[in-house]
Amino acid sequence: MPSPILERQQKLSQILIDNHLDALALNPGPNLVHLTGLNFHLMERPTVAFFRPEAAPLLILPELEQGKLAQLPFELQPFPYTEDRATWPQAFRRAVDTGGLRAKRVGIIPNRLRVLELRFLEEAAPQATFVPAEEVAAALRMRKDPQEIEHMRQAAHIAQEALEATLSQFKIGITEREFAAELTTQLLRHGSDPHLPFSPIVASGPHSANPHATPTARTITEGDLLLVDWGANVEGYFSDITRTFAVGDVGDSLREIAGIVKEANAAGRAAARAGTPAGEVDQAARTVISRAGYGEHFIHRTGHGLGREAHEEPYIAAGSDQILEVGMTFTIEPGIYLPRVGSVRGGGVRIEDDVVITPEGCESLTDLPREMRRCDVETPRRDVSTSPPKGR
Amino acid sequence: MPSPILERQQKLSQILIDNHLDALALNPGPNLVHLTGLNFHLMERPTVAFFRPEAAPLLILPELEQGKLAQLPFELQPFPYTEDRATWPQAFRRAVDTGGLRAKRVGIIPNRLRVLELRFLEEAAPQATFVPAEEVAAALRMRKDPQEIEHMRQAAHIAQEALEATLSQFKIGITEREFAAELTTQLLRHGSDPHLPFSPIVASGPHSANPHATPTARTITEGDLLLVDWGANVEGYFSDITRTFAVGDVGDSLREIAGIVKEANAAGRAAARAGTPAGEVDQAARTVISRAGYGEHFIHRTGHGLGREAHEEPYIAAGSDQILEVGMTFTIEPGIYLPRVGSVRGGGVRIEDDVVITPEGCESLTDLPREMRRCDVETPRRDVSTSPPKGR
Numbered sequence: 137m138p139s140p141i142l143e144r145q146q147k148l149s150q151i152l153i154d155n156h157l158d159a160l161a162l163n164p165g166p167n168l169v170h171l172t173g174l175n176f177h178l179m180e181r182p183t184v185a186f187f188r189p190e191a192a193p194l195l196i197l198p199e200l201e202q203g204k205l206a207q208l209p210f211e212l213q214p215f216p217y218t219e220d221r222a223t224w225p226q227a228f229r230r231a232v233d234t235g236g237l238r239a240k241r242v243g244i245i246p247n248r249l250r251v252l253e254l255r256f257l258e259e260a261a262p263q264a265t266f267v268p269a270e271e272v273a274a275a276l277r278m279r280k281d282p283q284e285i286e287h288m289r290q291a292a293h294i295a296q297e298a299l300e301a302t303l304s305q306f307k308i309g310i311t312e313r314e315f316a317a318e319l320t321t322q323l324l325r326h327g328s329d330p331h332l333p334f335s336p337i338v339a340s341g342p343h344s345a346n347p348h349a350t351p352t353a354r355t356i357t358e359g360d361l362l363l364v365d366w367g368a369n370v371e372g373y374f375s376d377i378t379r380t381f382a383v384g385d386v387g388d389s390l391r392e393i394a395g396i397v398k399e400a401n402a403a404g405r406a407a408a409r410a411g412t413p414a415g416e417v418d419q420a421a422r423t424v425i426s427r428a429g430y431g432e433h434f435i436h437r438t439g440h441g442l443g444r445e446a447h448e449e450p451y452i453a454a455g456s457d458q459i460l461e462v463g464m465t466f467t468i469e470p471g472i473y474l475p476r477v478g479s480v481r482g483g484g485v486r487i488e489d490d491v492v493i494t495p496e497g498c499e500s501l502t503d504l505p506r507e508m509r510r511c512d513v514e515t516p517r518r519d520v521s522t523s524p525p526k527g528r
Numbered sequence: 529m530p531s532p533i534l535e536r537q538q539k540l541s542q543i544l545i546d547n548h549l550d551a552l553a554l555n556p557g558p559n560l561v562h563l564t565g566l567n568f569h570l571m572e573r574p575t576v577a578f579f580r581p582e583a584a585p586l587l588i589l590p591e592l593e594q595g596k597l598a599q600l601p602f603e604l605q606p607f608p609y610t611e612d613r614a615t616w617p618q619a620f621r622r623a624v625d626t627g628g629l630r631a632k633r634v635g636i637i638p639n640r641l642r643v644l645e646l647r648f649l650e651e652a653a654p655q656a657t658f659v660p661a662e663e664v665a666a667a668l669r670m671r672k673d674p675q676e677i678e679h680m681r682q683a684a685h686i687a688q689e690a691l692e693a694t695l696s697q698f699k700i701g702i703t704e705r706e707f708a709a710e711l712t713t714q715l716l717r718h719g720s721d722p723h724l725p726f727s728p729i730v731a732s733g734p735h736s737a738n739p740h741a742t743p744t745a746r747t748i749t750e751g752d753l754l755l756v757d758w759g760a761n762v763e764g765y766f767s768d769i770t771r772t773f774a775v776g777d778v779g780d781s782l783r784e785i786a787g788i789v790k791e792a793n794a795a796g797r798a799a800a801r802a803g804t805p806a807g808e809v810d811q812a813a814r815t816v817i818s819r820a821g822y823g824e825h826f827i828h829r830t831g832h833g834l835g836r837e838a839h840e841e842p843y844i845a846a847g848s849d850q851i852l853e854v855g856m857t858f859t860i861e862p863g864i865y866l867p868r869v870g871s872v873r874g875g876g877v878r879i880e881d882d883v884v885i886t887p888e889g890c891e892s893l894t895d896l897p898r899e900m901r902r903c904d905v906e907t908p909r910r911d912v913s914t915s916p917p918k919g920r
Contacts, residue, residue, distance in 0.1 A: 200827045203740075203865075204740070247571070251636060251639075251642070251643065252638040254646070255638060324709050332722075334569065346595030346596060348569060349596075350596075435592045454612070
C-alpha cells in the first residue's frame, strides 16, 4: 500500500508548481501533520519545515525533538539546533542554503505562522519573498479521501454518543462549567483523542445569545435555552456539532426561532451539492431566516470547512464563489441570536451539522434530532419520523 | 476590593513607559486574558487589542464576538468588523487612527502574534515600528501574586490526585494512548478546567528517550520505563509535572540514571532562591548529571517559567542571568535520555517539579515521591521518610 504521506507530498509538489512557489514553509500544525505525520508543540522554540517540488523536505527543529524523526516513512533532511539560542539562526541559514531558497518565492500560512518564525526566515533569506499561501493548504486538504471521511464519521459518532451520555445525567441547577466538564469526560470515555478540536461551548439563558461563549459558573435554570457546541477528534480529524435545548418551558418566541433555524439548517443542507458555489448554500439558509424577519440576528456565516482544523476551507459565506466538490467536508450552522430587550428574555439558537459532498448530493455525518428537545426530560435519541421502529 | 484587571492594566502602563513603547498589540492568548479577562478563539478571523499608557484599551474584533464585552469591569473601545472581509482592514485603520498609532513604536509578542495579524497591523499603520516585546509580557506576569500561586497550588494538587487515580487502575498491557485518555479523564474529574495546559505525554520503553513524545498505540510492557508528563488548569493557571515509573524490573542501568536525575532535581531545587541567576539553577542540576558521566544525555534546559503558559519566563537555562525573585514560578526538570545502543535497552528519565520562589528559598508545589516507583504494584503515595505516620 502506498503511504498516504508520500502521496500528499507528491500532490503538494504539483500544487506548488501550479502556484509558482519555490517552497512552502510550515510551522507545527495541521498542514505539517498532514504532510509528515509529525506532531510538535508550538512553543517558544521555532520549528519550520520547507517543502519544495520533487525534493526531500528540510526541517529546522530543536535537537531535543530529533527522536521523533526515527523511522519516518520518507526522506527528510534535519537541521537541529541546541538550547543555545545563538545556534538558531545558523540552523535556519543552513536549511535555506541547502534548499537554494535565499532569493526564492516561499509560501507561508498567515493564520498559522507566527512572527517568531517569520523573523528567523526573513533573517536567513533576506532576498526571499514570503507570500500568503492559504490556497495551497486548501488545495492540499479540502477534498477528503474515504479514509479521512471515515475518521470524521467516527468523530461525529463519538461526539453524539458523548452528548447523549451527558444529557442522561443532566439536572436543572448544575453550572455551565459542570456540564462542559462532564461532556469532555464523556468525549474521552467514548474514544475521542484527548486533544479535542476545541473546548465545548455550553451557553445557557442570555449567554446563548453570544455565539462564542465560554462556559461560566452560571447555573442552568428552568426557562433557559441551553446551547451546546462540541466536537471529538479521531486520528486528528474533527467533528463540530451544535444543538440547542429547552430547559423546561422556554416560551413561544424562543420555540419559534428554534423552528426557523431548523428550517434554515435543512435549506442549507438541501442546497449543498457538487458544482454549487458555497455562497449559494449560505444564501439558502440565510433566506429562510431573513424571510422570517430575523435576518439581522443571524450574525455569522452559515458554515466553515472541517477536517484537521475546526475552521478551514471551504468557508460557507455570503458571496463565496468557491465551487463545492465531492469529498469536501464542512459545517452548516445557521443561528438566531436575540439580545435581551426590556422584559423580553434573550437567547440564541444554533443547529450545526457536519456534512460531506457526495456524488449524490450532501450527506450529513451528524443525525441528532434537530427539533428543539427538552434536556430536563427523556426524549427520543433519533428522529422517529425518519427512522420508524421496525417490527420483526 | 480593587479589580486585579485594573491593577494589571496600570502596571502595564508603567512597563510600557519604561520600555519606551507607545502601545502593546496583543492577539488572543494568555496576555490578553491576564489584562482583560477576555477569551477568544484563535482562528482565521483576526482579533487584536491595543494597550497604551494611561488610556482605555482598543479592541478590533469580529462583530459576533461583541457579546463578550458586556459588563466588563473596565473601559474599552471596540472596533467590530463583519463577516465581509472588506470591513477588516477598515476596523484596523479606525483603531490605529483612534489610538494615534500610525507612526508609533508598538510592541508585539513574536511567539503569539501571527503573520495574519501582523499584516493587518502593518497595512493600517505603515509608518509604525513593530518591535519584539517579550520582556513586557515577562515583566507583567513573571512574579505571581498570592492568588495566582494559590491557583497553581490547586492545579498541582489536582494533577497529582489525577495521576494517583490513574495509577491505581494501571495494568501492564494497556497502550500509551489508553493511559493518556484515562489520565485526562481523571484530571477533569478531579476539577481541572477542560482546557488542559497540554495533552499528557505518556512515553513507554524506547519512547521515553524522546523528551516530547506523543502517546502512541504502543503497549506498555514489563521492563519498560514509563515517563508521564502532565498538568492541570485552575482558573487559567497551570501545573506541569513529570514522573518516571518502572514497569516491573527495568534493570540496574536504568535504575541508576533514575537515581542521578533525582539528585539533579534536588540540587536544582536547593539552588533556587531569590537573588540567584536562573543559570545557576541550571548549572546545579546539570553538574550532578555531568559528574555522573551523562552530561551529553541531558539535552534540554533545566526548566521554564510556568503560570498562564506551559512555557514562559523565566527560563532556567545555561548562562541565563535572569535574577530569580520572590513570586516567580517555574519548573525544575532535569532528565537523562539514553538511545538504544546495540542490545542495551534505551530509555529516558525526567523528574519535574513546579516551584515558587519564597522569601525563605524555594517551595515545591508538587510533592509526589521522586524516587522511581514501580507502577505495576501498590507503592506509598508520599515519601514516608519526610512524612512519618503519627501515632494518636
